[in-house]
Structure formats: C-alpha cells, structure tokens
Amino acid sequence: MDAAKDRSLPVGHDHSPGEAFASVRALTRALVAALSDADATIQSMEDASPAKWHLAHTTWFFETFVLRDHLPGYKLFDDAWPFLFNSYYEAEGPRHARPQRGMLSRPSLDEVLAYRAHVDEHIGQVAWREDLAALIELGLHHEQQHQELLLTDIKHALSLNPLAPAYGAPADRPPAAAGPIDWHPHDGGRHRVGHRRAGFAFDNEGPAHDVLIEPFALARRLVTNGEWEEFIADGGYRNPALWLSDGWAWVVSREIAVPLYWQDDAAFTLAGLQPRDAHAPATHLSFYEADAFATWAGHRLPTEFEWEVAAASEDARAGNQLDAAQAVHPGGSPGLFGDCWQWTRSAYLPYPRYRPAAGAVGEYNGKFMSGQCVLKGASCATPRGHSRATYRNFFPPEKRWQFTGVRLAKDL
Numbered sequence: 001m002d003a004a005k006d007r008s009l010p011v012g013h014d015h016s017p018g019e020a021f022a023s024v025r026a027l028t029r030a031l032v033a034a035l036s037d038a039d040a041t042i043q044s045m046e047d048a049s050p051a052k053w054h055l056a057h058t059t060w061f062f063e064t065f066v067l068r069d070h071l072p073g074y075k076l077f078d079d080a081w082p083f084l085f086n087s088y089y090e091a092e093g094p095r096h097a098r099p100q101r102g103m104l105s106r107p108s109l110d111e112v113l114a115y116r117a118h119v120d121e122h123i124g125q126v127a128w129r130e131d132l133a134a135l136i137e138l139g140l141h142h143e144q145q146h147q148e149l150l151l152t153d154i155k156h157a158l159s160l161n162p163l164a165p166a167y168g169a170p171a172d173r174p175p176a177a178a179g180p181i182d183w184h185p186h187d188g189g190r191h192r193v194g195h196r197r198a199g200f201a202f203d204n205e206g207p208a209h210d211v212l213i214e215p216f217a218l219a220r221r222l223v224t225n226g227e228w229e230e231f232i233a234d235g236g237y238r239n240p241a242l243w244l245s246d247g248w249a250w251v252v253s254r255e256i257a258v259p260l261y262w263q264d265d266a267a268f269t270l271a272g273l274q275p276r277d278a279h280a281p282a283t284h285l286s287f288y289e290a291d292a293f294a295t296w297a298g299h300r301l302p303t304e305f306e307w308e309v310a311a312a313s314e315d316a317r318a319g320n321q322l323d324a325a326q327a328v329h330p331g332g333s334p335g336l337f338g339d340c341w342q343w344t345r346s347a348y349l350p351y352p353r354y355r356p357a358a359g360a361v362g363e364y365n366g367k368f369m370s371g372q373c374v375l376k377g378a379s380c381a382t383p384r385g386h387s388r389a390t391y392r393n394f395f396p397p398e399k400r401w402q403f404t405g406v407r408l409a410k411d412l
Contacts, residue, residue, distance in 0.1 A: 017136055018127040024140045024147075025120055027383065028058065029113070030325035031150055034168060037109040043102025044160055047401060048153035053085065053101045056112045058143040060085040063119045064092065065361065066135060071126055077118050081107075091360035137200050138361065144383040148402075151270065151328065151381045156401050159261060159268045166272035168327040171380075178224045178279040178332055183217040184310060185412060191309050194351055195390045204365040205390040207353045211305045215412035218302055218310045221332070222340055223293060223406040225267075226278030231293050232258060242295045247288030250398050260284035260400045270327035281330040281405045283340045287373045287397035290343040290406045302409035304346035304374040304392065311336045311376070311389040321384040328380040330403060340405025341375040341382075341393055348372040348394040372396050379403035 032040055032051050040052040049057075060082060067074045076082070084104060086095035096104070107115075126132055151167075158165050194208035195201035237257050240248045250256065261268040261284055267276045285293075294300050302310075319338020320331055330339040349369055356366035372394040378387035381403055395402065 016127075017133055018124065020140055021120075021123060021127055021136065024143050024383075025116070027325065028055065028143060028147055028150070029116070031147060032109075033325060035109075035154070039154065039157075040109045041102065041105055042157050043099075044153070044157040045401075046099045047399065048156050049098075049101050049149070050104070051150050051154055052109050052112050053104065054146045054150045054153070055109075055116060056081070056085040056107075057087055058139075058146050059112075059116045059119045061142055062123055062136075062139050066126060066132060066139065067119065067122050070129075070132055070135075071122060074122060077115050078107075081115070089360045135361075138364075141200060141202070141386065142364075144386045147322065147383055148379065148381040151322075152402050155268075155270050158270075164268060164273040166327065167270040168325070170269070170271035170274070170327050170329060171331075178221055178226075181408065182220045183410070184220055185217045186213075186215065186306070186310055188213040188215040188412075191305070193305050193308050193390070195388075199388075201388070201390060202365055202392070203357055203362075204350070204354070204369075204392050207351055209352050213303075213306060213309060216302070216306050217410050217412055218306065218336075219299075219408040221334075221407075222281035222330075222342070223297075223408065224278060224332070225276050225280055225282050227297075228259065228282040228293070229278065231296055234296070236292060236296050239296075242292040244288060244291060246397070247286075247292060250286070250288055256289075259289070269329050271329065274329075277331075280332050281339045283330050283379075283403050283405045284400045285343070285404050285406060286400040287343045287395075289400070290404075291345070293406055294408055297408060299408040299410045301343055301345040302376075302407065304344040304376055306409060307336070307342065307344055307376040307407075308389050314389065316378070316388045317384055319378065320380045321378050321382050321387075322380065323384055330380050330405065336376075336407075337378045337387060338382075339380055340377070340403050341379050342377045342405055342407045344374045344376055346374045348374050348392065368394065375404060377407075 032055060035051055041050050043050050083094060084096050086092050154167055158167060190210055190212055192208055193211050195205040196208035236242060237251060243251060259282060265276055266273050290301060314336050316337050318335045319333040321338045322328055333339055356362035375393040375395065
C-alpha cells in the first residue's frame with residue numbers, strides 16, 4: 001500500500017472547507033485501498049464495525065445533515081440506505097442493529113465507494129456556504145474519529161484469522177529507546193480547563209471552568225512492554241489486591257492474563273505478527289489493567305484535568321500520529337501526544353453548565369456520559385491535527401481494542 005501522498009490536512013487551519021473536505025475524505029479512501037470486499041465486510045465483535053460500514057456511515061452523516069437538510073432538490077442516493085448506515089441517532093428513526101452490521105454483504109464495497117463519490121460531488125455545491133461551515137467541520141472531525149476506528153476494527157478482525165495477515169507494511173520509524181521513568185512536576189493550583197480558544201471543539205470539551213488541582217507529577221513517557229512483562233511476572237494478573245472489584249471480576253470471568261494481542265514473545269500488529277519490543281509503549285489495555293498496574297507500581301493514573309494542565313504548552317500535532325494509510329504501531333515518542341490514548345482516573349461526566357446541541361447532532365456525545373472513563377492525548381492511529389489538550393476521548397473501563405496505554409502520575 002503506497003499512500004504517502006494521502007496526507008490529511010488539519011481541519012480548521014489555513015485551508016478552505018473544500019480542501020479540508022477533500023483531504024479527509026481521500027485519507028479514508030486510502031485506508032481501505034488494500035482491503036478486499038470480504039475484508040471490508042467482516043465484523044469481528046459487537047464493538048467493532050466493518051470497514052465498509054465506516055465508509056458508508058461517514059458518508060451518511062454528510063448526506064443526511066448537510067445535503068438532505070440544506071441542498072434544495074437533493075435526492076438520496078438510495079432511500080433504503082439511511083436505515084443501514086445510521087449509527088445511534090434516535091432522532092433519525094430506526095436503524096439496522098449494530099451487532100448485525102457484518103451481515104451486510106450488500107451493498108458491495110464498490111457500491112459504497114460510488115455512494116461516497118456521489119455525496120462528495122454534491123458537497124461541492126455547498127462547501128462554500130458560511131452557514132454550513134460549522135456543520136461540515138463537525139462532519140470532518142467525525143470522519144477522522146472513524147478513520148481511527150476503521151484501523152483498530154480491521155486490526156481486531158485480522159487478528160482472528162489464523163494466518164495472521166498484515167494490513168500493510170510497518171511504518172518507517174526508528175526503534176524505541178525508553179529509559180527510566182522521569183517525572184514532570186506541577187505545582188497545582190487553580191486552573192481554567194475546557195475549550196476556550198478559537199477553533200473547533202466537540203461540545204463535551206466545554207464549557208470552560210475552573211478546577212483546583214493539588215501538586216502532582218506526570219511521567220514523561222508511557223509504560224513500556226518490558227515494564228508490563230515485569231508486572232505479569234510478579235503475579236499482577238493473579239493478585240486481587242491490585243484490582244478494583246469490577247476489574248478483578250473481569251479478569252477472572254474473562255481469564256485475562258496478558259494485554260490484548262500478546263502471543264508469547266510476539267504481538268499481533270497491523271503489520272501482522274511481530275516480535276514484541278520491550279521498549280515500546282504497552283498498548284491495548286483496559287482501564288482496569290491500567291489502574292491495577294499503577295497500583296502495583298506504587299503510583300496512580302492522572303485525572304483528566306491534571307493531564308490537560310500538563311499538556312497546555314505541548315504541541316498536540318507532535319509525536320507518533322496518523323499521517324497516511326499505513327500499518328501504524330506505538331513506537332515510543334516524546335511528549336504527551338501520540339502512540340497511545342492514555343487512561344485517566346476521571347469518569348466521563350458533563351462539565352458544569354454543559355448543554356448538548358439541539359437536534360439530532362446533540363446525540364453525538366452527551367448521552368454517553370454514564371459508565372465510561374476519559375482518555376487523553378492521541379494514538380498512532382489518530383489523524384494528526386485531530387486532537388488537542390482539551391479533547392475528551394471516552395470508553396467503558398473493560399474495552400481495550402483501541403490503542404490505549406498508561407502514563408503514570410503521583411502526588412507531591
């Protein structure tokens with residue numbers, strides 16, 4: 001797969017809406033260029049979606065909320081497809097059941113790509129409209145989220161194939177060289193958190209508000225595979241004293257003994273089964289595992305506000321993030337962004353005075369504020385330019401098919 005030229009422009013920077021739209025859509029297309037129709041159709045678990053569904057759903061978003069609602073005379077590409085490709089928008093009516101998305105052998109991958117081309121052509125008629133700029137930008141950030149999901153979902157699907165097939169060649173990055181954990185101290189105090197600057201943000205990043213933070217320190221790097229091997233060797237998965245009650249029940253009931261994708265001294269990656277690098281960041285970890293490791297190490301996970309305050313002066317576009325369609329993998333890079341999303345000890349809850357947007361797009365974030373944990377940063381599969389210090393990713397505590405890792409914190 002040679003997609004070096006399919007680099008995504010940062011959304012909302014010095015590019016016209018049309019340029020940003022074309023760039024983001026092109027990267028999504030490049031991500032599936034090496035997939036067969038069968039590759040793009042399979043669904044390996046309920047949490048994941050077929051690559052073909054990601055292609056169609058992100059297109060449905062633009063067709064529904066931009067073209068259907070704002071382009072006079074527009075006719076749907078296929079009247080039956082909104083039922084197939086709506087995800088969770090109750091205001092848009094009934095939809096195909098999520099666990100059954102892998103049963104959609106039809107429409108074919110080629111038909112879905114034709115759907116994308118059709119919608120892209122019509123978006124060109126409205127991309128210049130200032131009244132639609134915010135909605136189109138939301139759609140592009142939504143698609144960038146699905147670019148990451150597409151990669152993690154196809155990785156999970158390919159990992160279940162006994163042949164351990166590769167999605168693509170590994171990214172050309174130097175090997176990791178992790179040294180001892182160093183700490184970045186912070187005095188704490190009263191700080192303003194949440195989105196308050198110019199530029200795009202999701203509604204769950206605001207309103208900005210003040211928080212009081214006690215003095216703390218944040219590790220300068222992520223926990224490595226080698227350190228995780230020490231945790232395992234010391235009985236980390238067998239010691240209930242290290243685990244939250246729900247976490248221990250999860251370990252016992254699922255017979256969890258290693259991170260997802262570990263196989264002896266190797267790990268399954270988007271480049272197939274590869275030797276495990278002891279210096280690379282440990283990834284595909286649940287919140288339960290992250291918290292247990294932090295307890296074992298004598299430290300803790302940071303709160304989302306500690307992480308955000310520490311990252312305020314960091315370059316969110318730095319580190320190992322997604323630039324082109326390739327077999328990404330955490331390799332170890334300086335800074336707080338890139339390689340892995342980082343679990344925090346914070347529950348995903350609304351900020352003071354939070355109100356979801358009106359209409360169907362208001363279902364985007366707010367209704368998931370229950371039983372989930374906040375992750376901060378960005379991963380190797382996050383499109384570069386998508387994340388920022390205020391970004392609030394969120395997943396249930398047992399999930400680990402995403403590129404999730406651990407950055408330790410401690411009190412001062």
